[in-house]
Amino acid sequence: MLKNHVKHRLEKGEPAIGIAVGLGAPLAAEFFSLLGFDFILVDNQHGAWDDQSTMFAFRSICLGKAIPMVRVQKNDFYTIGRALDRGAMGIIVPMVNSAKEAEQAAQAVRFPPKGGRSIGPFATAFLGTDYVQEINQEVYLAVQIESISAVEHAEEILSVEGVDGCWVGPGDLSLSMGVDLHTPEGRTAHEEAILHVLEVCRKTGKVPGIAATPQTAKYWLDKGFLFINVGAELTLLQEPAKALLQELKGS
Numbered sequence: 303m304l305k306n307h308v309k310h311r312l313e314k315g316e317p318a319i320g321i322a323v324g325l326g327a328p329l330a331a332e333f334f335s336l337l338g339f340d341f342i343l344v345d346n347q348h349g350a351w352d353d354q355s356t357m358f359a360f361r362s363i364c365l366g367k368a369i370p371m372v373r374v375q376k377n378d379f380y381t382i383g384r385a386l387d388r389g390a391m392g393i394i395v396p397m398v399n400s401a402k403e404a405e406q407a408a409q410a411v412r413f414p415p416k417g418g419r420s421i422g423p424f425a426t427a428f429l430g431t432d433y434v435q436e437i438n439q440e441v442y443l444a445v446q447i448e449s450i451s452a453v454e455h456a457e458e459i460l461s462v463e464g465v466d467g468c469w470v471g472p473g474d475l476s477l478s479m480g481v482d483l484h485t486p487e488g489r490t491a492h493e494e495a496i497l498h499v500l501e502v503c504r505k506t507g508k509v510p511g512i513a514a515t516p517q518t519a520k521y522w523l524d525k526g527f528l529f530i531n532v533g534a535e536l537t538l539l540q541e542p543a544k545a546l547l548q549e550l551k552g553s
Contacts, residue, residue, distance in 0.1 A: 303429055303430030303431075303432050303433055303436040303440060304364070304391070304429045304430055305440060306369055306392070306440040306441070307340075307369065308320075308340050308341045308369045308371075308392065308442065308529075309369075309392070309440065309441075309442040311340070312442075312466075312467065312509045312528050313509075315528065316528070317523055317527075317528045317529075317530060318340040318341060318528065318529055318530070319339060319340050319519070319530050319532060320339050320340055320341035320343055320368070320371070320529075320530070320531050320532070321334050321339050321342060321343065321531065321532055321533065321534065321535060321538070322342075322343040322344075322345045322349075322373070322513075322531055322533070322534040322535070323342060323343065323344055323345065323535045324345040324348060324349030324350060324351075324534050324535070324536060325350060325535060325536060326349060326350035326351050326352075326355050327355075328355060328358040328359040328361075328362040329362065330535050331344065331359040331362050331363050331370075332362035332363060332365050332366060334366075334368070334535060335362070335363045335364075335365065335366025335367065335368035336365065336367075337366070338367060339366075339367075339368050340367075340368060340369065341368050341370075341371050341392060342359075342363045342368045342369075342370060343371045343373055343392075343531060344356055344359045344363075344370065344371065344372045344390075345372075345373050345534070346372055346373055346374055346375050346385070347373045347375050347376075347396050348373075353384065353388065356372065356385070356388060357425055360372075360389035361389065361428055364389075364428065364429075369391050369392060370389055370390055370391055371390060371392030371393070371394065371442070372385045372390040372392070372393060372394070373394040373395075373396060373446075374394070374395060374396070375396075376395075376396065376397075377396070377397070377398060377403055377407050378410075379409070379410040379418075382395070382407065382410040382419075383419055383420055386411070386419065386423070386426075386437075386441070387423050387424040387425060387426065388424065388425050389425060389426050389428065389429060391429070391437075391440060392441065392442040392443075392444070393407070393411055393441065393442070393443050393444070394444045394446060394469050395407040395443070395446060396446045396448070396471070397446060397448060397449070397452075397474075398445035398446055398447070398459060399449055399451045399452045399455065399459075400451075400452075400455055400458070401455065401458040401459055401461070401462055403445075403459075404445050404459045404460075404462040404465050405464075407443060407445055407464075407465070408462055408463065408464030408465055409464070411441055411443045411464065412438045412441065413434065413437070413438055416438050416464065417438075417464060421434070442466050442467075443464060443465055444465075444466060444467045444468055444469045444509070444511055444529060445460075445465055445468055445469070446468070446471050447459070447468045447469070447470050447475075447499050448470065448471030448472075448473075448475050448478070449474065449475065450475070450478045450479050451478070453475070453498060456468070456498065456499050456502040457502050457505065457506065460503060460506040460508045461506050466508065466509055467503065467508045467509025467510065467511050467528075467529055468499060468503060468508065468509070468510065468511055469511040469512065469513060469529060469531070470496055470499050470510075470513065470527075471513050472512065472513060472514075473513075475492065475495060475496070476488075476492050479491065479492065479495065496512070497525065500525065500526055504526075509528055509529050510526060510527045510528055510529065511527060511528065511530065512527045512529075512530060512531070513531050514527075514530050514531060514532055514533070515532070515533045515537070516532055516533050516537065516538070516541070519532045519533075
């Protein structure tokens with residue numbers, strides 16, 4: 303079976319850099335994989351994907367060096383299983399606010415005896431004929447810590463067996479905290495919450511991850527986060543195009 307080099311690098315304390323794709327275009331996922339990103343995150347929560355385009359994206363990603371991952375729509379047994387059956391090797395679950403919710407995610411991701419995933423990998427042959435025997439060891443599960451409640455319960459959440467790491471969502475976290483990031487006080491409180499999650503990851507031995515931007519990715523890497531998303535393909539397309547247009551129009 304295809305080895306999840308991202309998971310194994312993270313387990314050794316080495317960073318992995320990825321990008322989210324949300325436009326529903328498998329070729330875009332392939333393009334960024336061929337560029338050399340470690341993982342491509344197919345964003346089913348916010349992106350324009352359906353089951354079929356998601357399945358094609360996973361295959362396209364494997365034409366490059368990246369590992370196919372997905373952010374599922376919600377923490378649901380069947381939603382997670384359906385994404386895995388189509389070839390995802392990494393699952394990111396949004397809005398996990400308690401240990402119980404983390405346990406539900408972990409139960410859905412792996413086959414028995416480590417979990418409760420239903421057997422029937424519909425479209426995983428491209429990952430290897432020994433998929434069923436190996437996927438429990440190769441799949442990566444990250445839960446999103448993106449509310450102040452999740453931050454407060456981070457140690458309980460990240461102590462759950464089967465959860466490999468977390469993915470902090472700074473945007474939703476700031477809204478949950480009700481802080482104004484345009485003020486020094488708001489930025490400080492926000493960063494303290496994020497760094498608390500980082501410390502909990504170190505304490506529990508889980509991988510610290512964060513949804514970054516092109517402007518913040520290096521900052522969070524230097525702080526010690528390992529599973530780093532540098533933004534979405536839409537952002538990387540828009541910003542150079544906008545700059546070019548402004549240069550040509552002189553404004």
